[in-house]
Amino acid sequence: SEHCAKHLLEAILHTEEFRNSDVVKGIHSGFLKLDTNMRDLPELASGSDKSGTTAVCAFISNDNIYIANCGDSRAVLCRNGVPIFSTQDHKPILPSEKERIVAAGGSVMVQRVNGSLAVSRALGDYDYKSVTELGQCQQLVSPEPEIFCKERDPQDFFLVLACDGVWDVMSNEAVCSFIQNRLRSSDDLEWICNQVIDTCLHKVSLIV
Numbered sequence: 001s002e003h004c005a006k007h008l009l010e011a012i013l014h015t016e017e018f019r020n021s022d023v024v025k026g027i028h029s030g031f032l033k034l035d036t037n038m039r040d041l042p043e044l045a046s047g048s049d050k051s052g053t054t055a056v057c058a059f060i061s062n063d064n065i066y067i068a069n070c071g072d073s074r075a076v077l078c079r080n081g082v083p084i085f086s087t088q089d090h091k092p093i094l095p096s097e098k099e100r101i102v103a104a105g106g107s108v109m110v111q112r113v114n115g116s117l118a119v120s121r122a123l124g125d126y127d128y129k130s131v132t133e134l135g136q137c138q139q140l141v142s143p144e145p146e147i148f149c150k151e152r153d154p155q156d157f158f159l160v161l162a163c164d165g166v167w168d169v170m171s172n173e174a175v176c177s178f179i180q181n182r183l184r185s186s187d188d189l190e191w192i193c194n195q196v197i198d199t200c201l202h203k204v205s206l207i208v
Contacts, residue, residue, distance in 0.1 A: 035143035052124030068145040080155040083172040090121035
């Protein structure tokens with residue numbers, strides 16, 4: 001959500017590492033700090049809201065693009081008309097994720113953590129982060145982001161950050177082609193984003 005995105009940005013920007021120009025460590029610390037701070041939110045502290053959220057973000061410098069994701073929100077970089085990079089969705093069936101889940105006393109059933117949660121990394125979801133003898137990043141569900149640094153290229157066209165509501169319906173290639181086609185006739189990015197969402201919703205309605 002926009003509210004979570006704002007707090008994530010603030011958490012990252014206010015880390016000592018980020019202020020010292022160590023972007024990768026700053027992003028890492030910011031994610032973990034926000035996950036800790038979210039425990040004190042009234043609705044989460046009371047147990048009335050047990051939900052969590054995935055997250056994806058990007059920082060662009062003159063030379064590099066820093067991309068981080070936690071969960072199955074995904075970033076896709078389109079260069080010279082094709083997707084040349086995408087983050088990896090954190091699913092419980094991935095060997096490294098399953099290994100951590102099992103080590104924390106959990107299991108992966110029907111491709112979900114303990115047969116319930118479809119992602120293996122997220123902010124919040126504290127019901128899956130209660131093994132006291134393990135560290136913050138060794139829980140059933142980890143808040144640790146995976147961080148990538150890509151060198152910028154003159155052929156970089158655009159970067160898409162979206163949740164699984166888009167990627168479950170359209171492939172990386174389809175999204176890049178869709179956006180590129182509309183950029184030929186309009187530079188209204190808000191309209192183009194709305195077109196992506198409307199198309200995904202239409203495809204879902206046809207499936208249902």
